[in-house]
Every structure is written in C-alpha cells, then in structure tokens.
Amino acid sequence: MLDLKIINGNVFIPGSGFFNLEVGIKDGKVAVLGDSKDMPEASETVDAGGNIVMPGVIDPHIHLGIFGEFAMECEHETRAALAGGVTSAGVFMGGGESYLPQLGSLIETVEQKASADLFFHLSIFTDEQMDEMDECYKQFGVTSFKFYMAGVKGVFPGVTDGFIYEGFKKVASMGDRAIACTHCEDQSVIDIAFDKVAKEKPNGTLADWSETGPNMAEEEAIMRACYLAEQAGNRLYIVHISTKDGADRFALLRKNENCRVYGETTSAYLSVNKHDPFGLLGKMLPPLRDQADTDGLWENVRQDNIDTFGTDNVSMTKAVKQAEAGMLGAMPGYPILQTHLPAILTEGYHKRNVPIETILTKATMNPAKIYGLFPQKGTIAVGSDADIVILDLNKERVVRADELFSYGDFSLYEGKTLTGWPSVVVKSGKVAYKDDKIIVEPGTGSYLRRTL
Numbered sequence: 385m386l387d388l389k390i391i392n393g394n395v396f397i398p399g400s401g402f403f404n405l406e407v408g409i410k411d412g413k414v415a416v417l418g419d420s421k422d423m424p425e426a427s428e429t430v431d432a433g434g435n436i437v438m439p440g441v442i443d444p445h446i447h448l449g450i451f452g453e454f455a456m457e458c459e460h461e462t463r464a465a466l467a468g469g470v471t472s473a474g475v476f477m478g479g480g481e482s483y484l485p486q487l488g489s490l491i492e493t494v495e496q497k498a499s500a501d502l503f504f505h506l507s508i509f510t511d512e513q514m515d516e517m518d519e520c521y522k523q524f525g526v527t528s529f530k531f532y533m534a535g536v537k538g539v540f541p542g543v544t545d546g547f548i549y550e551g552f553k554k555v556a557s558m559g560d561r562a563i564a565c566t567h568c569e570d571q572s573v574i575d576i577a578f579d580k581v582a583k584e585k586p587n588g589t590l591a592d593w594s595e596t597g598p599n600m601a602e603e604e605a606i607m608r609a610c611y612l613a614e615q616a617g618n619r620l621y622i623v624h625i626s627t628k629d630g631a632d633r634f635a636l637l638r639k640n641e642n643c644r645v646y647g648e649t650t651s652a653y654l655s656v657n658k659h660d661p662f663g664l665l666g667k668m669l670p671p672l673r674d675q676a677d678t679d680g681l682w683e684n685v686r687q688d689n690i691d692t693f694g695t696d697n698v699s700m701t702k703a704v705k706q707a708e709a710g711m712l713g714a715m716p717g718y719p720i721l722q723t724h725l726p727a728i729l730t731e732g733y734h735k736r737n738v739p740i741e742t743i744l745t746k747a748t749m750n751p752a753k754i755y756g757l758f759p760q761k762g763t764i765a766v767g768s769d770a771d772i773v774i775l776d777l778n779k780e781r782v783v784r785a786d787e788l789f790s791y792g793d794f795s796l797y798e799g800k801t802l803t804g805w806p807s808v809v810v811k812s813g814k815v816a817y818k819d820d821k822i823i824v825e826p827g828t829g830s831y832l833r834r835t836l
C-alpha cells in the first residue's frame with residue numbers, strides 16, 4: 385500500500401524527457417513509476433489533470449537571518465519557497481566567526497522550523513574559517529564554500545586573490561564533490577564607481593545605483609576566478625551572474641576543459657531591470673541592470689552557458705528596506721522565493737520560447753548535481769526523495785505581496801501577471817501545498833548533510 389500516488393501527470397524526468405506515468409510514493413520516497421495497471425493502491429491520490437509533474441525546484445542561493453532572526457526567517461521563507469515549488473534551498477552563511485560552534489544549533493533550528501530542505505554554503509573570510517573547512521565537512525556535511533572577491537561596503541570586506549587561491553586549493557584537496565563559489569566583482573573598480581556615484585548623485589534612482597557596479601567589474605572578476613580555479617584545480621561555481629558581458633565571457637572561459645566551472649544567474653536578473661517601476665525597492669548587490677543584460681543572460685541560458693537559477697533571496701519588510709531613505713540609505717535585497725519559478729517561466733518559456741526542458745533542468749537536476757544532492761534530489765526516480773511539483777504552466781496570477789507567504793511585505797512583481805504556478809507541491813511524500821494553502825507544519829523540512 386502506497387502513501388500517495390500522483391495520476392494523470394506528464395512526468396518530467398530531467399535529462400530524459402516527459403512521460404505519461406503515475407508516481408507512487410511511500411515513506412517519503414518515490415517507490416514506483418509506471419502505468420496505472422502497475423500501480424498499487426494508495427491511501428491518497430492526487431490527480432495532476434494532465435499538468436507537468438516535476439521534481440521540486442532547488443534554489444541554490446538564498447540568505448536567511450540577515451535582516452530578521454534566523455529561526456523566524458527559516459520558518460516563513462521556507463513556506464514561501466514551498467508555495468513557489470522550491471522544495472530545497474542552499475543557504476549562504478556569513479560572518480567572521482568560526483562556524484564550528486554555530487552550525488549545530490543552526491541545523492537544529494532548520495529541523496524544527498523549516499518546511500523546505502536546506503543545505504549550507506559557508507562564506508570564508510578568515511584563516512581560522514579556512515583551517516576549519518575540513519572539520520565543517522566532517523561534523524556537518526558542508527561541501528561548498530564561498531569567497532567574496534568584493535565585499536559589501538561598510539558591512540564586510542572582500543578577500544584577496546591570494547586568500548582565494550589558498551581556499552580553492554583547500555577545496556581541491558577535498559575532492560571532486562567539494563566546490564567553491566565566488567561573488568565576482570572587482571573590488572577596486574566598484575569602489576571607485578561607488579564613490580563617484582555617491583558624490584555626484586547621492587539622491588539617485590535605481591538606474592543610478594546600477595552604475596555603482598559596472599558590468600566590466602563582473603566580467604573581469606569572472607576571468608580571475610576562473611583562472612584561479614584552473615590553477616588550484618577545484619570545481620568553481622560563479623554565483624548570480626548579472627550582466628551580458630559577464631555571461632558572454634563566462635561562456636568563452638568554460639570552453640577551457642582544465643577549468644571546471646558552473647554559472648548561476650538569478651530570477652531577478654532574468655525578469656526585471658533598473659528601469660522597472662518598483663524603484664529603490666529593487667536595490668541589490670550586484671545591482672539590477674539593463675534590458676540588454678536580461679536579454680543576454682537569456683541567450684546564454686538558451687545556449688546552455690548558464691547552469692542554474694538562484695534567487696539570492698534576502699527577505700525584509702518595506703520598513704527595513706527603507707527605499708524612502710534614498711539610493712544610499714536603502715538596504716540591498718528583496719523577498720523573491722515564491723515568485724522564482726513563475727518569473728522564470730513567464731520570461732523564459734512564455735515570452736522567449738526557451739525550451740521547457742532547458743528551464744526545468746536548470747531549476748532542478750543541475751543544482752542537485754553540482755552540489756552533491758543528486759539523485760536524492762533533482763529527479764523523479766525510484767528511491768529519490770518525493771519532493772514533487774505539479775506545475776500548471778498556463779496558470780496566470782497577478783502578484784500581490786500581501787497574498788504571498790514571505791514575511792516581507794513587497795514584491796518586485798507587484799501588480800504584474802506571472803504565468804506558470806505550482807498547483808500542488810508534495811514535500812517528503814506529503815501534500816504540502818494545495819489550493820494556495822500550506823498544509824504541513826514547520827519542521828517538515830530537513831537539513832541536508834552532503835558527502836564527499
């Protein structure tokens with residue numbers, strides 16, 4: 385007897401295609417894939433109504449606990465994630481302290497509060513943190529480490545190429561399932577650009593803010609990061625590529641087979657730009673760009689030069705965002721998890737005819753493979769976790785922030801129609817989201833320990 389079966393679905397298996405199969409689930413795992421005649425009885429049946437049945441989306445890039453308490457954000461933002469079809473997410477952790485004394489209780493919080501599964505990437509700023517990378521793996525199953533080529537002005541500094549090279553060698557020594565991530569912007573270029581904009585246009589617009597991070601600063605840093613990874617011999621993942629120039633350059637660099645690099649862009653860079661009406665609510669690092677950048681990023685998605693889609697979600701309320709404090713005073717970041725998949729489908733599939741297989745593979749299997757979660761995650765196969773989305777590809781919905789699950793009270797898509805929304809989300813074998821309601825309790829999500 386199965387716990388759950390999903391019938392009448394067009395099942396998407398990344399790398400293989402679409403199949404008319406039923407999915408049988410038991411004990412949180414996919415137990416059977418087959419025709420209705422092969423399918424045992426189940427205590428619960430969900431009729432997909434001919435819609436796509438796909439693996440849960442993996443958002444490899446979110447932040448929790450920056451502007452709100454970690455536990456609170458863990459609870460609320462993973463519910464927003466689930467409602468958007470995101471069943472697993474990678475959380476970038478930061479700060480200058482040793483991670484070893486912190487990780488145990490953070491993982492406990494995830495197990496108690498999260499509704500989606502979470503894994504951690506550790507940002508490495510100090511020698512102490514670098515020395516403890518092996519131990520963070522042994523005790524807590526962390527296999528990904530981030531290096532900021534540029535910091536956030538007034539918050540934390542970036543690290544030098546020498547430090548990054550040492551860190552990359554350390555990642556290389558951990559083996560081929562370990563990976564380094566880099567935020568690619570050249571510190572000196574953006575410092576000069578920032579000072580100029582801050583002086584000349586202190587009350588600037590979002591378009592002026594964009595000038596604080598020139599495109600070439602990203603492109604140049606991507607070149608350096610790829611070079612350092614080639615020298616150190618580690619796998620490298622470039623987070624949030626935001627410019628056409630950066631993506632085009634990355635496409636050339638990855639042709640070098642001595643360089644094992646993966647690239648991410650975000651749903652925001654793929655769907656909104658610096659001229660959009662939300663103004664300074666869109667302040668971000670790296671900044672939102674031009675329409676030409678969005679177009680260039682999509683072209684690179686289509687050509688398979690970009691591997692994954694993240695959100696870089698940083699939730700906060702409008703009161704904390706302080707858009708009214710002006711270009712310099714407003715905080716960077718926005719809540720965007722629940723609209724991640726719909727925004728990508730609207731811009732990529734509906735507006736640009738990017739093949740649905742391309743989009744869904746980059747949203748599911750690719751991040752699972754890159755971060756050592758495959759085939760537990762990122763596919764629908766016997767034995768894989770039953771994290772499954774029934775996707776209504778043509779469902780239109782006007783975005784209203786007050787109807788979304790984030791505790792953040794604004795959306796970059798406010799009043800816009802996005803097309804392509806999850807109708808049902810199954811998490812760990814249970815129907816978790818249906819009819820715009822979350823029907824599981826906090827703690828349904830787990831911490832994902834990874835192995836080398």
Ligand SMILES: [Zn+2]
Nearest residue numbers: 445447476696
């Ligand atoms: Zn980030």
